[in-house]
Amino acid sequence: MTLKVEADRDVPSSDTVIIRVEGEVDVYTSPRLKQEIMDELAAGRTRLIVDLNAVEYLDSTALGVLIGGLKRARERGGDLQLICDNVRILRIFEITGLTRIFQIYRSRSEALAPAT
Amino acid sequence: MADDAAGVRVELTIPAQPAYVSVARLAILGIASRMPFTYDEVEDIRLAVGEACTHAIARVQAADGAHPNVRIVCTVEPRRLQIEVIDDAPATEAPEAAPEASPFDEAQLGGVLIRILMDEVEQRTDPETGAHVLRMVKHLLR
Numbered sequence: 302m303t304l305k306v307e308a309d310r311d312v313p314s315s316d317t318v319i320i321r322v323e324g325e326v327d328v329y330t331s332p333r334l335k336q337e338i339m340d341e342l343a344a345g346r347t348r349l350i351v352d353l354n355a356v357e358y359l360d361s362t363a364l365g366v367l368i369g370g371l372k373r374a375r376e377r378g379g380d381l382q383l384i385c386d387n388v389r390i391l392r393i394f395e396i397t398g399l400t401r402i403f404q405i406y407r408s409r410s411e412a413l414a415p416a417t
Numbered sequence: 418m419a420d421d422a423a424g425v426r427v428e429l430t431i432p433a434q435p436a437y438v439s440v441a442r443l444a445i446l447g448i449a450s451r452m453p454f455t456y457d458e459v460e461d462i463r464l465a466v467g468e469a470c471t472h473a474i475a476r477v478q479a480a481d482g483a484h485p486n487v488r489i490v491c492t493v494e495p496r497r498l499q500i501e502v503i504d505d506a507p508a509t510e511a512p513e514a515a516p517e518a519s520p521f522d523e524a525q526l527g528g529v530l531i532r533i534l535m536d537e538v539e540q541r542t543d544p545e546t547g548a549h550v551l552r553m554v555k556h557l558l559r
Contacts, residue, residue, distance in 0.1 A: 327471070328438055328474070360467050361527035361530055
């Protein structure tokens with residue numbers, strides 16, 4: 302069981318970070334994702350984009366961490382958004398109704414495209 | 418393992434610790450993959466069992482860890498797979514979902530997932546042992 306969480310700050314805006322997640326996010330590993338989200342918010346980054354494209358498995362604990370991060374980001378005037386084009390993972394967001402509260406992009410370039 | 422009409426039982430006992438939920442998921446992946454479920458159905462079963470084990474571990478930990486194991490009992494039948502996730506934590510007075518809980522509360526999301534992913538879901542207390550049993554069934558549709 303492995304989980305890799307990595308912050309990519311090579312993005313156009315200093316208040317934005319892409320948190321790349323790879324592996325299985327469950328009750329055992331999700332505290333690491335939560336810590337990374339908290340660290341980025343504490344460092345003043347308010348637009349957190351969590352890239353789930355390399356995630357193989359995700360459960361309700363992971364959903365709870367993402368929802369908690371979204372609430373905290375919005376309290377700071379920011380947002381927590383997702384990158385995901387994995388049909389299996391997207392289905393979990395769909396059946397729990399979470400596609401209504403998260404902005405979900407298919408790719409990094411889509412997430413970082415200037416607003417039109 | 419002969420899959421006769423009476424069903425074949427496969428049992429796994431894991432420590433009630435988060436690190437072992439992945440072990441239960443791997444085991445159920447192996448069992449469900451032996452049956453003619455689709456890839457998506459196998460993934461549904463894996464997620465539901467992971468959620469059920471996470472829930473059982475939370476119950477055990479809330480009851481100060483005095484009953485340190487979770488049992489997963491699978492019954493393989495020709496047309497269905499039944500999985501029981503069993504813990505010995507005593508029933509609590511508090512309802513599982515507090516009235517003020519957000520609709521996106523983590524524990525509730527786990528329950529929602531199990532109910533959507535599986536065809537039958539039932540929770541009960543074993544009258545003989547007092548154990549908490551979460552029983553789930555997935556049917557073979559083809």
